[in-house]
Amino acid sequence: MSQNDKISMVTGVGWNKGPCVGNTAAISSVNYPELCLQDGPLGVRYGTGTTAFTPGIQAASTWDTDLMRQRGAYMGAEAKGCGVHVLLGPVGGPLGKHAAGGRNWEGFGPDPYLTGIAMAETVEGMQSSGVQACAKHFIGNEQELDRETMSSNMDDRTMHELYLWPFADAVHANVASVMCSYNKLNSTWACENDKLMDGLLKQELGFQGYVMSDWNAQHTTNGAANGGMDMTMPGSDYSGKTILWGPQLNSAVNNGQVSKARLDDMAKRILAAWYLAGQNSGYPGINIKANVQGNHKENVRAVARDGIVLLKNSGILPLKKPGKLAVIGSAAVANPQGANACTDRGCNTGALGMGWGSGTANYPYFTAPYDALKTRAQSDGTTISLASSDSTGGVSSAASGADAALVFITADSGEGYITVEGVAGDRNNLDPWHSGNQLVQAVAGANKNTIVVVHSVGPVILETILALPGVQAVVWAGLPSQESGNALVDILYGATAPSGKLPYTIAKAPGDYGTSPTRGDDSYPEGLFIDYRHFDKAGIAPRYEFGFGLSYTNFTYASISVASTATSGPATGSVVPGGRQDLFDTVATVTCAVTNAGGVAGAEVPQLYISLPSSAPSAPPKQLRGFAKLSLAPGASGTATFNLRRKDLSYWDVRTQNWIVPSGSFGVSVGASSRDIRLTGTITVS
C-alpha cells in the first residue's frame, strides 16, 4: 500500500459524504472496499427493513446470556445484510455513574461485571455474524452535560475496577474496534490520550484492533496519531470545514511529526479487524434500506418480556380475564404522528420503547401496549376502555368501575444533541414525565385495583406512587422497543412469569445515589462507590435494590458448595486480549441448588457477590461476580454454577500496577438480589 492508501484507510471521507454515518474510501490496489460504519448499539440506524432491537439496558435486565448473545448475532446478521462493515456498539461507557445519565440506557447498567459479561456476549454474537463490533465510548463519558469540554479525572483503581473492566471483557472477546469518547480523561482528550489508548488499551489489555474517534471528537492531527488513535471519524466536523487527518496527516508523516511506523500500525490494525471478521471475501454491498429482519422480532419479544421486572404485586397479577379493564395514559398508545415521527426518537410522545440519539433505530412496526391489550381483551371477552391522555381531568370516570386500571408512565433521556421537553440529554430529575405521579394518584384514587406500568430509561423515584393504597402492582417494563405490547401482555396475563431483575438500584430519593451530572470537570470523588456499592457502604436502604425482581412463583436456595484453587499474589503470564493470561483462568467454582417452590413455571437469577478479605485495601462490601438464569418447572430444582476467574477475586494494586488476589477469607454470598442473600460461604486463599 502506498502512503496515500494508508492515509485514506485511516481517514473518514467527511460528514454526510457517504452512504453510512461513517465511511472510508475504497483502496483498489488491495481490493479493500469503501468501509461502512453505522450505528448502533440496538441495530442498524436509519434502516427501513431492519429490526429495532431492545436497548442494552433491557438486555441487561434479563440477566440471560443466551438472549444477549442471540441479540448480538441477529444485530450482526442484519448489519452484514445491509453491507455495514462496522456496527457501532455495544456501549460500555457510560457505565452509569449517574442515575440520570442521558445515554445509560444504551449500555448495560452501572455494575462492571454485568456490563462486562453483556459486552462480551454481544461482541461475540455480532462478530460471529461477520460484522465488526465497536466497543464505545472509551472512556469517562458518563454524562451528556459538557461532554465535549469536561475532563473526567479518576484514580487508577477506579479506572481499572469500574470503568475499564467492561472494555477488558470486550477486548477479551476480540472486539474489532473501540471508539474514543468526547471528554478529556485526566485532563487529556480521550482521543489523544497516550496513557489511555496506548498504555491501558493496547499494552495492558493487549488490544489488537483499532481505535476510531467519536464523531468529531478529535482535536489535533499529531496528538491523536501519536496518542494511539487509528481512524478519524467522520473525517470532517459537522460543517465540513475542519479536517484533521487526510492531507494534514500526510504532511505530518512527511515531516516526521508522526512516524511512518505509526501510520503502518494504524493501517495494520484496521486491516487485521477486516480480516478477523472475514470481510475480505463475499461481503454484501452497502444497502442500509435492505430488508433483513428475518425472525429477529422473536429475540426482541423475548428480551422485552424477560427484561420486565415485577416490583410490587399484591396478588392482582397475573390478570385472570377481567370483566372490565381501563387503560390510562398517553404512553399506552403509539405516538399519534407515527412511531418514527421524531428524528432519532427525539421526543417522548406516546409509548416509550427506547431513548433518543444516535443509538436508536427506526421501528419497522411498533406494537403499543394498548394494541396488544385490546387484542387480548377481545379474545377474553373483556370490555376494555382507553383514556390516552395524561390529564387528570377525566381520569376518575375512566378508571372507576373497572376490575383493574392499568396506568402507563414514562421517563426518557438521550444524547445531548437533541433536547426534549427541556431535557438536554441527562435527565433533570428522577421523576416520571408528564406529571406521572399525579396521573397515578388520580387513577388509584378512583380504582383500588390500579396497576402501574413504567417504561423508563433508568431509575425513577416511586415513593409517591407506592404510598397510594390503590396501587396493587408496579410493573417495570423498561425499554421494550418494537414488541412493547406483546411482551407486556405475556407478563400481565401470566403466559410467562416475570424473570427480570433490576440492573440498577431504585432509590427512595435522588440524593441517595450520591452522584449527579455537574458542570465542568469531574474529579470522581465517589471512586468505586456507585450504585449499590455506594448504598451498601453508606448504609442507605434503597427502595428496590440492584438485582431485585419478583416472580409469580418463588424459589428456594440450598446446598452451597465452594471449591477453590486460588492462590494469593499478582496476575502473571503473557498479555492476551483482555489482559494477563491467568486473569481469565477459573480459580474457584461455587454451586448451589435452586428449587421452584411455587405453583407455576418460572425463571430465577441467582446472583453471586464476593467480599474481599480484610488484607485487601478498602473495597465495596459486596461485588457481583457471577449470575445464572435457571428456568424451572413447578417443583423442579436446578444447579447454579458460578465459575470465578482469577480477576473476579482480584483488586487493582496501584503500586505494582497489577491485579492481586489478596490472602485471607473471601465472603461468598448467593442470593436473589444484592440484598436478599440466601446462602453464604467462604473462599480461603493462603
Ligand SMILES: OC[C@H]1O[C@@H](O[C@H]2[C@H](O)[C@@H](O)[C@H](O[C@H]3[C@H](O)[C@@H](O)[C@H](O)O[C@@H]3CO)O[C@@H]2CO)[C@H](O)[C@@H](O)[C@@H]1O
Ligand atoms: O453516529 C456516529 C457516532 O456519533 C455520535 O453522535 C452523533 C450523531 O451520530 C449525529 O447524528 C449528531 O449530529 C448532529 C450534530 O451533533 C449537530 O451539531 C447537528 O446540528 O445536527 C446533527 C444531527 O443531524 O451528532 C452526534 C454527536 O454530537 C455518537 O456519540 C456516537 O455514539 C455515534 O456512534
